[in-house]
Amino acid sequence: MNGTTLINVFQVPPARDEEFLKLWEQANDMLRAASGYASTRLHRALQPDAKYRYINVAQIESIERWRGVIMSAAFQELSAKMAEFQPAPALFTVVREHELSSSTG
Numbered sequence: 001m002n003g004t005t006l007i008n009v010f011q012v013p014p015a016r017d018e019e020f021l022k023l024w025e026q027a028n029d030m031l032r033a034a035s036g037y038a039s040t041r042l043h044r045a046l047q048p049d050a051k052y053r054y055i056n057v058a059q060i061e062s063i064e065r066w067r068g069v070i071m072s073a074a075f076q077e078l079s080a081k082m083a084e085f086q087p088a089p090a091l092f093t094v095v096r097e098h099e100l101s102s103s104t105g
């Protein structure tokens with residue numbers, strides 16, 4: 001796996017899942033429309049009392065286009081609405097990679 005990975009964690013109370021998911025989908029739509037990333041996966045913790053109940057992991061296709069989207073007025077307005085879920089985004093690059101080989105028996 002090459003490139004840049006965005007990892008963003010969110011603190012979402014269980015009673016506010018639907019509100020959060022609606023906002024996350026809006027952000028996802030903006031980024032997809034601008035080719036801000038190649039793929040994304042939103043994960044939800046299995047434990048309802050986990051501090052970070054949602055974690056987004058996205059492969060960034062173009063950091064420049066991604067930054068262009070997140071700096072736009074529309075995305076900034078959406079980010080202000082999501083701020084109460086205390087997002088903590090950061091960009092990462094792979095420094096080590098290991099794959100387990102599967103045995104065929």
